[in-house]
Amino acid sequence: MLSPTTPRPLARTKRRIGALVAVLAIVASALVPSTALASGTSPMASPIVPPTIDQSRSAHEIVPAANLANFRAGNIISDAVFFNSASMTQAQVESFLQSKGGACRSGYTCLKDYRQTTPNRAADAYCDGYSGAANESAATIIYKAAVSCGINPQVLIVMLEKEQSLVTHTWPSQWRYDMALGQGCPDTAPCDPAFAGFFYQIYGAARQMQIYAEGRWFTWYAPGKTWNILYNPNQSCGSAPVYIENKATAALYYYTPYQPNAAALRAGYGTGDGCSAYGNRNFYNFFEDWFGSTQGGSSTISAAIESYWAAQGGSTGWVGAPTDKGKKWPDGGTSQSFVGADIFATPSGQVFVTAGAVRDEYRLVGGPASGIGWPSSNIVNVSGGAYQEFAAGRIFSQSGGGTYAIGDPMMSVYYTVSGHFGWPTSRAHPVKDGSIQTFEGGTTYQSAAGTFALDKGWSDWLDSNGGPGGSLGWPSSGQTGSSDSFIRVAFTKGSVFRLGKTAITVRGTINSEFALQGLDGGVLGRPTANATTTGQSTLQSFKGGAIHSSEAGTFTITTFASSFNSLGGASTVGVAQESQRQKGSSYSQRFALLTLTKVGSQTKAVGGAVKREYDRLGGVTSALGGATGAETPILGGAMQTFETGRIVCTSRATVAMTASVAQAWDANGGVAGRLGAPILTAYEVDGTSVQEFVGGVIMTNRKGSAHPIFGLILSIYRYAGGTPTIGAPVSGEIATSAGVYQKFERGVILVPFGAPARALTGAEYEAFAATGGIDALGYPTGTTTSIAGGTTIPFALGYIATSRAGSYALRGVILLAHNEAGSFAGPLGFPIGKEKLVRDGATQLFQGGQAYATPRAKLVTRGVLHREYLSMGGATGSLGWPISNEVPFQGGAQQSFENGTITLFPDGRVVIENK
Numbered sequence: 001m002l003s004p005t006t007p008r009p010l011a012r013t014k015r016r017i018g019a020l021v022a023v024l025a026i027v028a029s030a031l032v033p034s035t036a037l038a039s040g041t042s043p044m045a046s047p048i049v050p051p052t053i054d055q056s057r058s059a060h061e062i063v064p065a066a067n068l069a070n071f072r073a074g075n076i077i078s079d080a081v082f083f084n085s086a087s088m089t090q091a092q093v094e095s096f097l098q099s100k101g102g103a104c105r106s107g108y109t110c111l112k113d114y115r116q117t118t119p120n121r122a123a124d125a126y127c128d129g130y131s132g133a134a135n136e137s138a139a140t141i142i143y144k145a146a147v148s149c150g151i152n153p154q155v156l157i158v159m160l161e162k163e164q165s166l167v168t169h170t171w172p173s174q175w176r177y178d179m180a181l182g183q184g185c186p187d188t189a190p191c192d193p194a195f196a197g198f199f200y201q202i203y204g205a206a207r208q209m210q211i212y213a214e215g216r217w218f219t220w221y222a223p224g225k226t227w228n229i230l231y232n233p234n235q236s237c238g239s240a241p242v243y244i245e246n247k248a249t250a251a252l253y254y255y256t257p258y259q260p261n262a263a264a265l266r267a268g269y270g271t272g273d274g275c276s277a278y279g280n281r282n283f284y285n286f287f288e289d290w291f292g293s294t295q296g297g298s299s300t301i302s303a304a305i306e307s308y309w310a311a312q313g314g315s316t317g318w319v320g321a322p323t324d325k326g327k328k329w330p331d332g333g334t335s336q337s338f339v340g341a342d343i344f345a346t347p348s349g350q351v352f353v354t355a356g357a358v359r360d361e362y363r364l365v366g367g368p369a370s371g372i373g374w375p376s377s378n379i380v381n382v383s384g385g386a387y388q389e390f391a392a393g394r395i396f397s398q399s400g401g402g403t404y405a406i407g408d409p410m411m412s413v414y415y416t417v418s419g420h421f422g423w424p425t426s427r428a429h430p431v432k433d434g435s436i437q438t439f440e441g442g443t444t445y446q447s448a449a450g451t452f453a454l455d456k457g458w459s460d461w462l463d464s465n466g467g468p469g470g471s472l473g474w475p476s477s478g479q480t481g482s483s484d485s486f487i488r489v490a491f492t493k494g495s496v497f498r499l500g501k502t503a504i505t506v507r508g509t510i511n512s513e514f515a516l517q518g519l520d521g522g523v524l525g526r527p528t529a530n531a532t533t534t535g536q537s538t539l540q541s542f543k544g545g546a547i548h549s550s551e552a553g554t555f556t557i558t559t560f561a562s563s564f565n566s567l568g569g570a571s572t573v574g575v576a577q578e579s580q581r582q583k584g585s586s587y588s589q590r591f592a593l594l595t596l597t598k599v600g601s602q603t604k605a606v607g608g609a610v611k612r613e614y615d616r617l618g619g620v621t622s623a624l625g626g627a628t629g630a631e632t633p634i635l636g637g638a639m640q641t642f643e644t645g646r647i648v649c650t651s652r653a654t655v656a657m658t659a660s661v662a663q664a665w666d667a668n669g670g671v672a673g674r675l676g677a678p679i680l681t682a683y684e685v686d687g688t689s690v691q692e693f694v695g696g697v698i699m700t701n702r703k704g705s706a707h708p709i710f711g712l713i714l715s716i717y718r719y720a721g722g723t724p725t726i727g728a729p730v731s732g733e734i735a736t737s738a739g740v741y742q743k744f745e746r747g748v749i750l751v752p753f754g755a756p757a758r759a760l761t762g763a764e765y766e767a768f769a770a771t772g773g774i775d776a777l778g779y780p781t782g783t784t785t786s787i788a789g790g791t792t793i794p795f796a797l798g799y800i801a802t803s804r805a806g807s808y809a810l811r812g813v814i815l816l817a818h819n820e821a822g823s824f825a826g827p828l829g830f831p832i833g834k835e836k837l838v839r840d841g842a843t844q845l846f847q848g849g850q851a852y853a854t855p856r857a858k859l860v861t862r863g864v865l866h867r868e869y870l871s872m873g874g875a876t877g878s879l880g881w882p883i884s885n886e887v888p889f890q891g892g893a894q895q896s897f898e899n900g901t902i903t904l905f906p907d908g909r910v911v912i913e914n915k
Helices: 015-030 090-100 138-149 153-164 174-178 198-214 247-255 262-266 279-291 303-311 356-365 410-421 456-464 508-516 561-566 608-617 659-667 711-719 722-726 762-771 812-820 863-871
Strands: 226-230 239-243 334-337 342-345 351-354 380-382 385-390 393-398 403-407 429-431 434-439 442-447 450-455 487-491 494-499 502-507 532-534 537-542 545-550 553-557 581-583 586-590 594-599 602-607 632-634 637-642 645-649 654-658 683-685 688-693 696-700 706-710 739-744 747-752 758-761 785-787 790-795 798-803 806-811 836-838 841-846 849-853 858-862 887-889 892-897 900-904 910-914
Touching: 090 138, 090 153, 138 153, 138 198, 153 198, 153 279, 174 198, 198 247, 247 279, 303 334, 303 342, 303 351, 342 356, 351 356, 356 385, 356 393, 356 403, 403 410, 410 434, 410 442, 410 450, 442 456, 450 456, 456 494, 494 508, 502 508, 508 537, 508 545, 508 553, 545 561, 561 594, 594 608, 602 608, 608 637, 608 645, 608 654, 645 659, 654 659, 654 688, 659 688, 659 696, 659 706, 683 722, 696 711, 706 711, 711 722, 711 739, 711 747, 711 758, 722 747, 722 758, 747 762, 758 762, 762 798, 762 806, 798 812, 806 812, 812 841, 812 849, 812 858, 849 863, 858 863, 863 892, 863 900, 863 910
Parallel strands: none
Antiparallel strands: 226 239, 334 342, 342 351, 380 385, 385 393, 393 403, 429 434, 434 442, 442 450, 487 494, 494 502, 532 537, 537 545, 545 553, 581 586, 586 594, 594 602, 632 637, 637 645, 645 654, 683 688, 688 696, 696 706, 739 747, 747 758, 785 790, 790 798, 798 806, 836 841, 841 849, 849 858, 887 892, 892 900, 900 910
């Protein structure tokens, strides 16, 4: 027999707990985030089997003080006390466990010393979550779980003692911690490993109490009703009716579904009779003995609620008595439930009440923590029902209808259409990828695309087309009127235009392109027909054009819409391959069979090989611009002109050429001329564009001037180094009676009829050009000759002589004077400067002197006499022009000038005599 003074606690049957694990999984899956409104539909398919008994246990080191005469089966503990998570600080919990721990036996870890590394737990509708940490004490776990789940930590402490005597036990085994509160441990099966461990037991039990108190999934001991509650699992022991006054008492009966009989109550902490059960009796005893009255002290949570409650008549008024201790919310507001209403003191200090069906709905959606926030008015009665305003929403209660909350952003949208949407007919409820809420006159839709309202005509139409989960997706706009009375609604997968019962739908990739073009407010305007599919392409017409979709992509046709249709549509023009291109006021658009261009008001088609080259170059955005003419045949091919060039197609190649190249080609006979057909696309060499033809090239210099190069000149041009050496042509081929020549940026090529052709470049070309070119020197008459000190090139009218001093031309009278003086092998040698005009003659400086072409003669000066002559100012000095060459005499020399003489004597003296 168990001693009546120290009864051993019976092992409470846990079958109920095992069943709850599955139910809670269903409840968790039905939860809606606080920013949305829950549907209110219970997922429970069948009632839960009522739990069996908790048997009593001894109360180690407890001095009985509880008066069981005050035990009330219908109000074991008040809501205010049960849910008062602020009853103890963490330090007070720690101190309490230390005080009750007693002398812990060696080798055992008692509760006061127990520590565990705890995991994280996410917040949900019942608890605010848990931030795990290493090596947390039992007191810390109890305190943090109580605060998170809004349960009095004293309740958890009492339950630990009631279930496993852990508060006062001096030699506890690990299994007591693993199943400390019986969570997940049915009698008929092993404990669920997911609930094993002290933390899981504490946090799970605290959360379980909030689930019980919610009254949504557990209803058979619901407050405000009378229930027959057994005395013992043995039903022959009987039962008695109990009016359940509050949530906390209901929660204790869900946990231990038996009331103590008279024998158990008379026994205090002892043993009653064979029909006694002890769980709820012991809970009452432990709580009263350790923490005082289970009914607490003050009846209201805050002065603001107290004042309002008292003004309404207190417990005898319409609000009635409190049914819980109230709650302090994280943002500073408070709330408390009463028999007839719930009172809310908002963070700003205002006080409002909810009552009746509005209160039920507000509780259901989560109260101040829900998406609609704190009340911002009391209930307002209107024709047909009532409503109450909240910070971010409203609750409507229709007479004879339902009561439903509307939260932002649906509420904000509803305000814009409330005149014809009427009363809500459901609360917001989730569907795939969003949520909807129905009203008498329409529906609001909330998704990632935004929140929009559609009237009943539109919402019925959408429902008939598969709803938001159908082919159109979610609304991404409200109803928008167009200029011709069509009403548009944009969806995530399409746009729909309705006029009465007529509906035109824009879907899929065509709708995506339509949206990029600004929908019906853009250049396309509204659609004029539903899309049609031919083969592998789909076309939809709009007021301002069309959209074409195929394997090539989806593209808008606007500028060319009329031409596309007049030319025969896709069967003639082909499917669109790109959006239109624009350069200035010209346009082009590529289709599979033709490319259309528009310059000014003229639209031209480009096809075949010409089209392929035009498309490759970039259509109108290329250097060619738009087509200005139709394709025309040429010898062996076709040609088409464009704004700044043309494309020529022959059997050799299809080539684009600029307008300047085309003009030069035409000037030389085109395909039938010397150049013949083009054979390569133009390429660039050293900043010069080169276009190759069968019979030559046309080169475009940096100034944009194009000139052809043919035959021998072309060969010499290439042999001389081409563009990097001689540059681009600056003229065409020039024919004279003695030969042909062509000018280049840095040279000239000369082809005399009776001598070898050659290119002049570099300093030789500069000397040639500086002297006057072909007009001054004529054509070369021979090849380059090397002479001591330099080289010479003979020309019909002179030479170009090159030495270390540079390249200079010799011609005319000076050349004769140079020749008479012994030419390049004579004393004058090579020129070191170019011919200069002086007074009425000319002069040129050489290595050994100077030559003169005077009005009177061709003469030279050299040596000392030349030096002295220059010192007197030369031809522009006082002596004037020389009138004779130097005349030697024995040991000296003399030279005469217009205004005197210069004499060099044998002894080296120089005498200058003026006339």
